[in-house]
Amino acid sequence: MKKERRLGSRIFMGLIFLFLYAPILLMIVFSFNDGNSNVVWQGFSLRWYEQLFHDRAIIQSVYTTLLVSALATVIATIAGTFAAVGFYSMRRRTRSMLLNVNNIPMMNADIVTGVSLCMLFVAVFGLWNEFAVNYRVIINLFGTKYRITFPELSLGFGTMLIAHITFNIPYVILSVGPKLRQMDHNLVDAARDLGCTWMRAFFKVILPEIKTGIVSGALIAFTMSVDDFVISYFTAGSSVSTLAMEIYSMARKKVTPEINAVSTLLFLVVLFLLVAVNLREARQAKAQARRNYGTVHHGAGSRART
Amino acid sequence: MKTSRSLLAAPYVLWMALFVVAPIVVVVIYAFTSAGVTAAEVGDFTWSNFTGMGIYLPIFTRSFQLALIATVICLLIGYPLAYAMAKEGPGFQRTATVLIMLPMWVNFLLRTYAWMAILENNGLLNQFFQSVGLIDLVNHILGTDMAYFRMIRTQGAVVLGMVYNYLPFMVLPIYSVIIKLDHSLLEAARDLGADSTGVFRRVIFPLSLPGILSGVTMVFVPSVSTFAISQLLGGGTHMLLGNLIELQFLGGAYSPHLGSAIALVMMVIVVICMWIMNRFGEGEEQAVVL
Numbered sequence: 157m158k159k160e161r162r163l164g165s166r167i168f169m170g171l172i173f174l175f176l177y178a179p180i181l182l183m184i185v186f187s188f189n190d191g192n193s194n195v196v197w198q199g200f201s202l203r204w205y206e207q208l209f210h211d212r213a214i215i216q217s218v219y220t221t222l223l224v225s226a227l228a229t230v231i232a233t234i235a236g237t238f239a240a241v242g243f244y245s246m247r248r249r250t251r252s253m254l255l256n257v258n259n260i261p262m263m264n265a266d267i268v269t270g271v272s273l274c275m276l277f278v279a280v281f282g283l284w285n286e287f288a289v290n291y292r293v294i295i296n297l298f299g300t301k302y303r304i305t306f307p308e309l310s311l312g313f314g315t316m317l318i319a320h321i322t323f324n325i326p327y328v329i330l331s332v333g334p335k336l337r338q339m340d341h342n343l344v345d346a347a348r349d350l351g352c353t354w355m356r357a358f359f360k361v362i363l364p365e366i367k368t369g370i371v372s373g374a375l376i377a378f379t380m381s382v383d384d385f386v387i388s389y390f391t392a393g394s395s396v397s398t399l400a401m402e403i404y405s406m407a408r409k410k411v412t413p414e415i416n417a418v419s420t421l422l423f424l425v426v427l428f429l430l431v432a433v434n435l436r437e438a439r440q441a442k443a444q445a446r447r448n449y450g451t452v453h454h455g456a457g458s459r460a461r462t
Numbered sequence: 463m464k465t466s467r468s469l470l471a472a473p474y475v476l477w478m479a480l481f482v483v484a485p486i487v488v489v490v491i492y493a494f495t496s497a498g499v500t501a502a503e504v505g506d507f508t509w510s511n512f513t514g515m516g517i518y519l520p521i522f523t524r525s526f527q528l529a530l531i532a533t534v535i536c537l538l539i540g541y542p543l544a545y546a547m548a549k550e551g552p553g554f555q556r557t558a559t560v561l562i563m564l565p566m567w568v569n570f571l572l573r574t575y576a577w578m579a580i581l582e583n584n585g586l587l588n589q590f591f592q593s594v595g596l597i598d599l600v601n602h603i604l605g606t607d608m609a610y611f612r613m614i615r616t617q618g619a620v621v622l623g624m625v626y627n628y629l630p631f632m633v634l635p636i637y638s639v640i641i642k643l644d645h646s647l648l649e650a651a652r653d654l655g656a657d658s659t660g661v662f663r664r665v666i667f668p669l670s671l672p673g674i675l676s677g678v679t680m681v682f683v684p685s686v687s688t689f690a691i692s693q694l695l696g697g698g699t700h701m702l703l704g705n706l707i708e709l710q711f712l713g714g715a716y717s718p719h720l721g722s723a724i725a726l727v728m729m730v731i732v733v734i735c736m737w738i739m740n741r742f743g744e745g746e747e748q749a750v751v752l
Contacts, residue, residue, distance in 0.1 A: 165546040169558065172543050176565050176629070179576035182586065186579070194579035195586055235474055242471025254471070257478050260486075264732055265687035267704050271711060271725045272485035275718060279488050322481040325474065354466065383569055385690065390711065400569050407575045407694055419572040426567040434560055 180423060187416035194413060204417040211414065217402040224313065224388075224398065225381035228320035233374040235321070236328025241362060243329065244336040255333075261323045262330075270390030273319050274311070277391065281309045311393025319391040320381050327380060328373035335369035336362075486729075492722035504719075511723035518706060518724075525703040528617060529685035532624035533632075536681045537674065539625070540632035544673075545666075547633075548640040559637070562630050570627045574694050577623060581614040581695070588613070615697030623691040628684060632677035639673030640666065675739045683732055703728060 187205070191198030208214060243251050261269050288306035295302045339362070347357040385400035392401065399418070406415055493512075496505035515522075547558045565573060580586045588610040591597050601608055613619055643666065651661045689704030698705070703724065710721025 162549075165542075165549070169543060169546055172539060172629075173561055175626070176561070179573065179580060179626070180565065180568065182580065183572070183576045195582070195584060195589060235477070238470040239474035240471075242468045242474070245467040246471070254475065254478075257482060260482050263736055265683050265728055267687045267689065267707055268489075268725050268729050268732070269485075271707060271721065272489045273481065274711060275488045275492060275722060276481070276485040278718070279492075318481060322477070325477070379567070383567070385569065385571055400571055403569065403571045403575070404690060404694075407571065407578065415572070415575055419568060419576070422572065423568055427564065430560060430564060430567065434556065438556060 180419070183416045184420045184423065186413055187420040189413055189416075192413060194416070204413045205421075208414055208417045208421075213397075214399070214402055214414075214418065217397050217399045220313070220396055221382060221398040221400070224317055224320055225378055227317055228324050228381050229374055229378040232321050232324035232377050233328050233370060236325040236373060236377075237332055237366070237370055239325065240329045240332040240336055240366075241358070244333065255329075258326050258329055262326045266384075266386035267390070269323060270319070270387040273315075273322065273387070274390040277311055277315045281311075284309055310395075311391060313392070313396050316388055316392040316396065316398075319387050320384065323384070323387060324377035324380060327376045328370070331373035331376060332366050332369040335366040339365045489722045489725055489729075492719050493726045494723075495719060497717075497719055511720050512727075514720065515723065515727075521701050521703060521706050524617070524700065525686050528621055528624065528700075528702065529682055532621050532628065532685045533678055533682045535621070535625050536629050536632040537678065540629055540677060541636055541670075541674070544633045544637035544640055547637055555641075559634075562633050562637075566630045571690060571694075573627055574623050574691050577619070577626065578614065578694060581619050581622075583610045583612065583614070585614070587611075614695060615699055617696065617700050619695040620692050620700055620702075623695040624681075624685045624688065627691065628681040631680035631684075635676040635680065636670055636673040639670045643669055679735050679739050683735060686731065687728055 186194050186197075188200050188202065189198055190201035190203065243254060246254070284306075285308045288308050291306065293304040295304065343361050343365075344357050347361045348354070352360065383400075385398075385404065388398045389401055389404070392398065397405075403415060403418065406412060491504060494507055494509070496508045496510065498505045547555060547562075550558065578585075582588070588597070591611060597608060597611065600606070600611075647665055647669075648661055651665045656664065686702075687704050688702065689708045692698075692700055692702045692705055696702075701709075707721050707724050707728070709715045710717045710724070
């Protein structure tokens with residue numbers, strides 16, 4: 157009876173995984189279709205991939221996505237790490253209050269974060285532009301008159317970058333914070349007593365302790381940035397677009413196998429990364445287990461590794 | 463020394479003031495004022511943005527209904543799945559977790575788009591139904607004359623999109639709570655005479671409540687605020703709150719004041735959700751950090 161139940165639960169899991177993967181697999185299959193249909197198979201071809209690589213808008217949007225994600229990740233990781241160190245040397249009350257504010261972008265629905273940032277930018281730029289249009293500074297320099305006009309500001313890459321940094325930092329703090337809490341704070345004091353400057357103590361003592369937290373924070377931040385659609389959609393204005401925005405506008409207009417090609421490529425990249433990370437982890441876990449039980453067979457170990 | 467170190471947080475505190483707190487203040491100001499003379503100005507204080515929301519009541523109820531249905535379905539599928547996963551061996555568990563997470567890494571627009579091709583009137587699912595004779599059978603029984611089942615541009619399609627996109631958010635927190643359950647508790651319950659349903663009902667289920675609550679919020683909040691899923695799978699005919707907000711900012715009906723008011727309402731909804739979760743979670747740590 158126990159076996160039957162186990163079989164039942166496996167069938168159930170299989171069905172759910174089928175539900176999760178069937179649409180993605182169909183997309184992959186039809187990305188190689190030689191017709192512009194998502195339904196009728198008309199033979200194998202790579203034409204949609206070819207078209208994809210000649211699509212200026214898509215290539216540009218991939219570039220924008222990677223650029224904004226990379227910049228936001230670097231800035232958010234550095235700022236978030238410093239902020240976390242700062243937070244954890246504050247009094248408990250102040251810290252928990254600041255952490256609550258820090259949690260707002262993570263808690264809020266994406267659309268609310270996007271819309272509120274959009275409102276802020278529009279309101280501030282509105283005031284600024286009114287000023288910029290009406291005022292000019294005229295400088296008389298060596299007899300020549302220079303007229304300085306203020307540039308008008310509008311939504312674009314800069315505002316999108318600010319938005320990405322804003323929603324990334326909380327994730328960095330969230331993954332660095334626990335490491336700081338686990339750390340023995342006497343270590344820092346010891347380093348200071350032994351003559352370390354503050355900066356040296358930070359780099360020599362704190363940083364090595366929280367390194368894993370920083371790395372995982374940066375990874376989460378990067379994934380969040382690449383995956384984001386809603387917040388970018390509201391803060392990017394009409395001049396720049398990320399890959400997700402491009403896909404949204406394409407899917408809204410018509411069904412095209414070009415999107416299948418995009419998703420196939422993205423899926424393969426993700427699959428590769430995830431499998432690589434997991435294989436490594438599995439191997440490490442296995443090695444750890446072997447070490448723990450003292451049943452290391454060198455031959456078997458090296459065979460497993462090849 | 464301690465104070466000097468806490469100064470490290472100063473830039474970020476300033477950043478939060480500018481880009482986390484100030485935007486909310488702007489939204490609140492816009493929500494309670496009327497349109498000004500120029501774009502940069504705001505008008506007088508007014509409640510009209512909120513009182514005028516009455517005509518959108520159907521959209522509010524529809525959003526809540528669909529998000530609630532999607533959340534319940536996710537829970538009904540997600541809990542047994544997480545439970546079944548937790549009962550398997552470690553190798554199976556690792557693979558299953560990766561399989562659950564993998565679709566999450568594919569942008570949700572692409573996942574939603576995949577369903578468009580399947581649910582179309584002449585899409586794959588309808589072709590399949592046609593070929594197995596299901597459509598003819600239904601026509602025969604009901605005496606109708608359908609060439610296809612209408613699936614896309616229905617509320618059902620929107621719910622399907624929500625379930626498909628957010629199911630992992632339900633499974634993972636529940637799974638991570640169940641997997642950490644103390645096995646001696648289960649043994650104790652069994653020793654004290656509980657049968658397997660008793661163990662589940664009185665020990666496992668109550669202890670996995672934090673995971674359930676975390677999953678429910680993680681599915682409900684994005685579901686109630688989505689605009690892309692309803693746009694792509696609902697064909698724009700079944701407006702949700704998200705679509706309504708989008709319309710006020712980027713769509714034809716440009717009205718940031720009304721849009722802010724709706725966004726504020728949504729913020730309150732999220733706060734209420736979090737409050738409920740914290741209350742029932744009884745100070746348990748957030749079940750999972752993805």
